[in-house]
Amino acid sequence: MPIGQAERLPNFVGGSYQGAVSMIDVEYAVNLYPQFGIKGANVKNALLPRPGLSLFAWLPQAPVRGIFWQDGRGFAVSGSLFCEFFQSGDFTVWGTVAADSNNATICSNGNDGLQVFIVSGGHGYIFALDTNTLTDITTSDLFPAPALGGAFLQGYFLAWQAGSNLLAFSAPLDGTDWTLADGAGQARTTLNSDNISNCIAQGGYLVVMGTKNTEFWQNTGAADIAFAPVPSAVPAWGLDAPFTLVGLDNAIYGVGINEDGARHVIRINGYQVNVISTPAISRLLSTVQSFTNATALGYALDGHPFYGLNVPNIATPDHGTTSLYYDNSTDIWHERGIWDSTAMQFFLDLPRVHCYGFGQHLLGDRQSGAVYSYVVGQNHDDVVIANLA
Amino acid sequence: MSASFSPGVIIVPNEVFTADGATISAADGSFLFGGITLGDGECGSVLSNGVFCVGDTTGSGTHITSIPIYNPSLSVRGTAIPFTPSGFWQKRCGVTSDDVSTFYASSNDATFTALVRSFSDTGTTGGTTWHLDSGGGGGPVSLALSEDGSQFFYAKYASDAAPIKKWNLGSDTTGGTLVAGVAGTSFGQDLLRLPGTNHLIVIATTAGPVFTVRKYDGTSGTLLMSYALTGVTHEASPQRLSIDLGSDGSFWVRTFNDISSATTKFWQFNSSTGSLTASFTINTSSNVGSGKVPFSCPFFAWSLGSGSPTPTFVGTEQTLELVRVRQVGLPALPGNVSQFIGRAEVQMQPGLGVPADPTVAPTISMAWSGDNAVTFGQEKALSLGRTGAYYTRAYQHTVGSKRQPAVRVSCSDDVTFVPTDLFVTREEGTG
Numbered sequence A: 001m002p003i004g005q006a007e008r009l010p011n012f013v014g015g016s017y018q019g020a021v022s023m024i025d026v027e028y029a030v031n032l033y034p035q036f037g038i039k040g041a042n043v044k045n046a047l048l049p050r051p052g053l054s055l056f057a058w059l060p061q062a063p064v065r066g067i068f069w070q071d072g073r074g075f076a077v078s079g080s081l082f083c084e085f086f087q088s089g090d091f092t093v094w095g096t097v098a099a100d101s102n103n104a105t106i107c108s109n110g111n112d113g114l115q116v117f118i119v120s121g122g123h124g125y126i127f128a129l130d131t132n133t134l135t136d137i138t139t140s141d142l143f144p145a146p147a148l149g150g151a152f153l154q155g156y157f158l159a160w161q162a163g164s165n166l167l168a169f170s171a172p173l174d175g176t177d178w179t180l181a182d183g184a185g186q187a188r189t190t191l192n193s194d195n196i197s198n199c200i201a202q203g204g205y206l207v208v209m210g211t212k213n214t215e216f217w218q219n220t221g222a223a224d225i226a227f228a229p230v231p232s233a234v235p236a237w238g239l240d241a242p243f244t245l246v247g248l249d250n251a252i253y254g255v256g257i258n259e260d261g262a263r264h265v266i267r268i269n270g271y272q273v274n275v276i277s278t279p280a281i282s283r284l285l286s287t288v289q290s291f292t293n294a295t296a297l298g299y300a301l302d303g304h305p306f307y308g309l310n311v312p313n314i315a316t317p318d319h320g321t322t323s324l325y326y327d328n329s330t331d332i333w334h335e336r337g338i339w340d341s342t343a344m345q346f347f348l349d350l351p352r353v354h355c356y357g358f359g360q361h362l363l364g365d366r367q368s369g370a371v372y373s374y375v376v377g378q379n380h381d382d383v384v385i386a387n388l389a
Numbered sequence B: 001m002s003a004s005f006s007p008g009v010i011i012v013p014n015e016v017f018t019a020d021g022a023t024i025s026a027a028d029g030s031f032l033f034g035g036i037t038l039g040d041g042e043c044g045s046v047l048s049n050g051v052f053c054v055g056d057t058t059g060s061g062t063h064i065t066s067i068p069i070y071n072p073s074l075s076v077r078g079t080a081i082p083f084t085p086s087g088f089w090q091k092r093c094g095v096t097s098d099d100v101s102t103f104y105a106s107s108n109d110a111t112f113t114a115l116v117r118s119f120s121d122t123g124t125t126g127g128t129t130w131h132l133d134s135g136g137g138g139g140p141v142s143l144a145l146s147e148d149g150s151q152f153f154y155a156k157y158a159s160d161a162a163p164i165k166k167w168n169l170g171s172d173t174t175g176g177t178l179v180a181g182v183a184g185t186s187f188g189q190d191l192l193r194l195p196g197t198n199h200l201i202v203i204a205t206t207a208g209p210v211f212t213v214r215k216y217d218g219t220s221g222t223l224l225m226s227y228a229l230t231g232v233t234h235e236a237s238p239q240r241l242s243i244d245l246g247s248d249g250s251f252w253v254r255t256f257n258d259i260s261s262a263t264t265k266f267w268q269f270n271s272s273t274g275s276l277t278a279s280f281t282i283n284t285s286s287n288v289g290s291g292k293v294p295f296s297c298p299f300f301a302w303s304l305g306s307g308s309p310t311p312t313f314v315g316t317e318q319t320l321e322l323v324r325v326r327q328v329g330l331p332a333l334p335g336n337v338s339q340f341i342g343r344a345e346v347q348m349q350p351g352l353g354v355p356a357d358p359t360v361a362p363t364i365s366m367a368w369s370g371d372n373a374v375t376f377g378q379e380k381a382l383s384l385g386r387t388g389a390y391y392t393r394a395y396q397h398t399v400g401s402k403r404q405p406a407v408r409v410s411c412s413d414d415v416t417f418v419p420t421d422l423f424v425t426r427e428e429g430t431g
Helices: A279-286
Strands: A006-008 A026-030 A032-035 A046-049 A052-058 A064-070 A073-078 A081-085 A091-096 A105-108 A115-120 A123-128 A133-136 A147-153 A156-161 A166-169 A185-188 A196-202 A205-210 A214-219 A227-229 A246-248 A251-257 A263-269 A272-275 A295-301 A304-310 A323-327 A332-340 A345-348 A351-357 A360-365 A370-375 A380-385 B009-012 B021-025 B031-036 B044-046 B052-054 B067-070 B076-080 B095-097 B102-108 B114-120 B125-132 B141-145 B151-156 B164-168 B173-179 B186-193 B199-206 B210-217 B223-229 B240-243 B250-256 B263-270 B276-283 B300-302 B316-321 B324-329 B339-347 B363-369 B380-383 B394-402 B406-411 B421-428
Touching: A026 A032, A032 A304, A032 A323, A032 A332, A032 B324, A052 A360, A064 A105, A064 A115, A064 A360, A064 A370, A073 A105, A073 A115, A073 A360, A091 A123, A091 A133, A105 A147, A115 A147, A115 A156, A123 A147, A147 A196, A147 A205, A156 A196, A166 A196, A185 A227, A196 A246, A196 A251, A205 A251, A246 A295, A246 A304, A251 A295, A263 A279, A295 A351, A295 A360, A332 B316, A370 A380, B067 B102, B076 B114, B095 B141, B102 B141, B125 B151, B125 B164, B151 B186, B186 B240, B199 B240, B240 B300, B339 B363, B363 B394, B380 B394
Parallel strands: A026 A332, A052 A380, A064 A351, B044 B095, B141 B186
Antiparallel strands: A006 B421, A026 B324, A032 A046, A052 A370, A064 A073, A073 A081, A081 A091, A105 A115, A115 A123, A123 A133, A147 A156, A156 A166, A166 A185, A196 A205, A205 A214, A214 A227, A246 A251, A251 A263, A263 A272, A295 A304, A304 A323, A323 A332, A332 A345, A351 A360, A360 A370, A380 B316, B009 B021, B009 B300, B021 B031, B044 B052, B052 B067, B067 B076, B095 B102, B102 B114, B114 B125, B141 B151, B151 B164, B164 B173, B186 B199, B199 B210, B210 B223, B240 B250, B250 B263, B263 B276, B324 B406, B339 B394, B339 B421, B363 B380, B363 B406
8 A cells, every 4th residue: 555645444344353452453343334345336335324223112111021023913021021012112011920130032823823922030921812811831731940931843832941951842732731641742952961051943943052062953743752852963062141042044143152161152054053253252252250141132134134242241441331243244243332421431232132023123122111123314212211231 | 102901000981971081000090091982881891801891872872882892902802782772771781791702781671671692702792682580670780690601690780679689591590599688778780700709799888878898609698798888978870890800819899979079989809808908099070081080980900919010111211322433443554663644534425414403514523542542532523514515524634643543433423424434644654
């Protein structure tokens, strides 16, 4: 580059990479994310703005720990309330659920079963879509209480137990029935000895992530125990933060850990595990002792599939605590946050859970009962603030 | 937020001719929402899932013409017309349910026999009409369904010495008398069966008037509870009853004082012990209009139940600046010499203005570091131009000599900030 002439800074459009020492790199991008090689455009590279948040609904309790939309109906767990929200932003509280600081899971067996399955605070619940009644099924025969999460896969509701390696599945298309005689069952992860950290249904599998290893369970069609692991696929990666497990862009993302003791953000595609965190992001994650309260969400906007990670107490070198976002289209990390003009620092961005419903991205707040939508072109946030930290 | 019949809420439907429906807090009676259009009759019932029905007098003003059925979101899910609208279908007719999916409404025929028909939770009328004997005839009856669904309990409303009787649904025949009538005692408009039991709640009126909540065993007729409602003076408006959807162990009573003071009191009772667990009084003296609670109506209560959390809308709604920051270090020059930066320009779209005021030029801030972003100099504001000022350029002259230069560009104004490049002019510096 010729000295003395205006030159284009080659790395101006980029993401966040703050090295172990500033000599390595000091770059970061907050509330901006890079886009490269825009086909047909005059300008090929740009830093694009994170859209503004707009208040969609304000649910009665905080935080929003789970959100779900399917076939025209949207549901959320707001604190200890199970709510249905409507396109207008209005809502109805259908009942109370047990609450803890963990995410709640919500899934449905659709028109065939007319049920929504909620796991919250260790309890399981079935919400009947036809009668709008909420039933606690925690004490049902084989239900694995206290449950950590639930999913729907190939006609069955599945649930897994906290602090053990126990999985259970309901009777087909009936989450109120966890009776062995009716087709329900229980199983334990047997390929490995570690406890289940969390699970997710993806691509026809229940991906069971232990604290050290991963198993892929599938419906075998067997009469007694319908689900069994794929014996040849056992990646030696566990899940270090249970509620960072997210399905996105036909893959699975989470904060993983392995026997080497390394904590990385990983992406599981098929049976393959790839580390997607840069050394700088991995180093940042390693500065946090406990990942118990870490959460993650995933969504795609304008061709950018984002995996967003909220880790309380994580501290960037000089600009506060930010949410770490990975863009699967560029393989680059950036940061997001809300600015506290008093403390002069960023705090974690507000979205904690996400679903796509009513034709928009709906994001549950980590510190209030608000549900937001992203508004492209809006350059401020209309939000509910309970506690910035 | 909007009105709905949900945990924490008592809903009071429309008053005939006067007020719109309203919701109040089940915790303290505080007003939540008004202006809700619901049926204006004085009869109704609720299912365990919060679906409820209210008689409506539209078109007559004096007798029921239909019974709309509502979702808990207060949207209409169906309308039932089990009887031909006439003066025999009185606005205080008895309406009850099986708690699950079926309602039952009563009317009279020309001979003042009490008729009962069922309708579904979407308004489809059942094929059977029951003809309750004259013990319940001669006026509207209070009505309830036994726990097993085989019998009606019924009593002629506000009639001295009226008994509580039973009627067999299967055979359309009398089931006998449950509670014998007593001279000087009449029963109120509502007969309530507590869900999950065969116990009946009714309000008895005796001389004074003295209003007493009574609980009877629906099988033996044994009096299980009696609680005198003190301070209740208005006899003309019938005292009302409602089960509590939020607590299996509770039911509610609504009472009225004289019309001049026009206050109404809500009482919550423990179903097992009969003890009063909560009460509050609200003023309905100006019960006309969208911000008021209707005076005399059925009501439906859905408390949060004992031990349940209280809904709390956490936080305050705010508009926050969306701060965007890009920080980047500059590559070293050959020989890693000090750099003199003569000019730096951020390339982006200028002249967009601020949506709230196009005459205001948004700005970005640029700050430089000479020690790889450990410390920064003072931020410099660079204008992006008011709306239409498309020739504005965001640049800084004579940044200075830096050993390890890094730059931080930020924007907090309400403008679409999409930087595409940073151009710098630099040469070997001193130091």
